Amino acid sequence: MIGAGAALMLRRGPSGRRPLSPVARAAGGAALGAARWANKRGRRGAKWAAKRGGELWDRVPVDTVREELGDALDSAREKVADVVESELRDLRKAIRRQRKRLGV
Secondary structure, X not given: OHHHHHHHHHOOOOOOOXXXXXXXXXXXXXXXXXXXXXXXXXXXXXXXXXXXXXXXHHHOOHHXXXXXXXXXXXXXXXXXXXXXXXXXXXXXXXXXXXXXXXXX
């Protein structure tokens, strides 16, 4: 059924045009309108950020952010190291069991 429906939609009609052409044209026009709308809003937002960006950046507590991110990264490193250490320990145990089973 899907193949027959696709064939009917992509065939050329008596006028020589495909039945999907008007739909595709309308979709393209709608996409163009949406792109223009987004461009206008984006330009306005970029201008606002350029005007107020410096004063907003001055309010950011850089030292606090740096310290908190550093703490979070240290904690993450420790957790990853613990997991890797645990996995290596389990792997060594499994290798020992296999060697013992094989008599090596």
